[in-house]
Amino acid sequence: MRIGELASRTGVSVRSLRYYEEQGLLASTRSASGQRHYTDDEVERVTFIQRLYAAGLSSRTIAEVLPCVDAPGEDNSDAALERMARERDRLSAHIADLVRTRDALDELMAANRAYRAELRASLAG
Amino acid sequence: MRIGELASRTGVSVRSLRYYEEQGLLASTRSASGQRHYTDDEVERVTFIQRLYAAGLSSRTIAEVLPCVDAPGEDNSDAALERMARERDRLSAHIADLVRTRDALDELMAANRAYRAELRASLAG
DNA sequence: CTTGCCTCTGACATCCATGTGAGCTTTTAG
DNA sequence: CTAAAAGCTCACATGGATGTCAGAGGCAAG
Numbered sequence: 001m002r003i004g005e006l007a008s009r010t011g012v013s014v015r016s017l018r019y020y021e022e023q024g025l026l027a028s029t030r031s032a033s034g035q036r037h038y039t040d041d042e043v044e045r046v047t048f049i050q051r052l053y054a055a056g057l058s059s060r061t062i063a064e065v066l067p068c069v070d071a072p073g074e075d076n077s078d079a080a081l082e083r084m085a086r087e088r089d090r091l092s093a094h095i096a097d098l099v100r101t102r103d104a105l106d107e108l109m110a111a112n113r114a115y116r117a118e119l120r121a122s123l124a125g
Numbered sequence: 126m127r128i129g130e131l132a133s134r135t136g137v138s139v140r141s142l143r144y145y146e147e148q149g150l151l152a153s154t155r156s157a158s159g160q161r162h163y164t165d166d167e168v169e170r171v172t173f174i175q176r177l178y179a180a181g182l183s184s185r186t187i188a189e190v191l192p193c194v195d196a197p198g199e200d201n202s203d204a205a206l207e208r209m210a211r212e213r214d215r216l217s218a219h220i221a222d223l224v225r226t227r228d229a230l231d232e233l234m235a236a237n238r239a240y241r242a243e244l245r246a247s248l249a250g
Numbered sequence: 251c252t253t254g255c256c257t258c259t260g261a262c263a264t265c266c267a268t269g270t271g272a273g274c275t276t277t278t279a280g
Numbered sequence: 281c282t283a284a285a286a287g288c289t290c291a292c293a294t295g296g297a298t299g300t301c302a303g304a305g306g307c308a309a310g
Contacts, residue, residue: 055226073240088230098220101180105213112206115198
């Protein structure tokens, strides 16, 4: 498929797909006229890349991690696997932090609602 | 306390503290000479602001939400409470997404390790 | 062939929290 | 009193993913 279709299938802009290629995250074969062509597998790859971006990884870090997806168990993915483990832990810590923040928001909202209820009660009483 | 102390207590740069004030997230009283002074409460406030930044809120959004922290139950915090509820849900969805990503990383790492173990076994056998 | 849409490269623009530096004043320590 | 450290304002820089525009070429349908 060409880049436009990959874009619409993944919900990622054409601009971003070219950027991913520039960053070494995504490969494409070129037609004689120079147009990029992709296989169906790239759809999954792009959504995974998006997932990693959403998890706070930078292009550089994603590039370090991806070899371990491409070539599982290869020697040259040793570093990738290690990096992935590190990022996994970072992500886990981040999740824990976000959960604490969500809890704080829940408490704040509960406090507000309680305050309001009390206010209404005192007005009614 | 002055801005430097607030900075070192919260781990937030002096620059950022001034920025927070500019964005209406943080107030300070000024000494005769114009220096900012803060109470101990601001420490907690700043760390909460940082927490919200980490949760992906922008300054503008944080500013919309904070009134509900300052004046619980006031009429003018109606919108703030609603906004907070929306952000809370957004955050919750984001957390769920990150958990899925973490799971994906765990699976990938497990697959890699299995692949390696298999490789070693076949070499040994 | 032509019209319209897609793609190409390259470059500049944007957002936003934060860094950084200049030039000047205030505070604090010796 | 003096020098170092800290504060002030203003303004420009940065990074990183993405938007956008320009100019040119590719390709399918009428």
